[in-house]
Amino acid sequence: MSLNEMGRIVYDDFHESFTLRKELFLEAFVLMPNHLHAIVVLDKTNCTIPKGTPHTYYPCECVNVGIAPQFQRKPKSISSFVAGFKSATINHIDDWIDVNNSAIRKFNRNNPLWQADYYDHIIRNETEYRKISTYITENPLNWNVDILKG
Numbered sequence: 001m002s003l004n005e006m007g008r009i010v011y012d013d014f015h016e017s018f019t020l021r022k023e024l025f026l027e028a029f030v031l032m033p034n035h036l037h038a039i040v041v042l043d044k045t046n047c048t049i050p051k052g053t054p055h056t057y058y059p060c061e062c063v064n065v066g067i068a069p070q071f072q073r074k075p076k077s078i079s080s081f082v083a084g085f086k087s088a089t090i091n092h093i094d095d096w097i098d099v100n101n102s103a104i105r106k107f108n109r110n111n112p113l114w115q116a117d118y119y120d121h122i123i124r125n126e127t128e129y130r131k132i133s134t135y136i137t138e139n140p141l142n143w144n145v146d147i148l149k150g
Helices: 005-020 078-099 127-147
Strands: 025-032 035-042 062-063 069-073
Touching: 005 035, 005 078, 025 127, 035 078, 035 127, 069 078, 078 127
Parallel strands: none
Antiparallel strands: 025 035, 062 069
């Protein structure tokens, strides 16, 4: 894949995340024109989890505030990593648009850069790890048959 300026920003921000977040490790990664794939390891041994915090695989905890519950991302979680990464890339790309006086519209709720969600999966064994890692590595070879290709 050849990256344009915005692709380079996404690529650089993704890799910078692992410098900033000591609890995360990148195992595999590929950036495609309309999505990315990665194996990200969350090393909970480097996390400082406050006493009394329930340990669960759910990315968000429901917190009651007033009448309607609100969801809070757990610090040092995959969901907080993804949210931070998406936010950083939007800010950096919007800065690039400004600096280059580009005619590209800035990104916001009405013009989103990223989809609202993301897909995650817990890899449970070595066989599954090898299968997913191979899929990520070979993904660019399958671009011509990608069903999401615009």
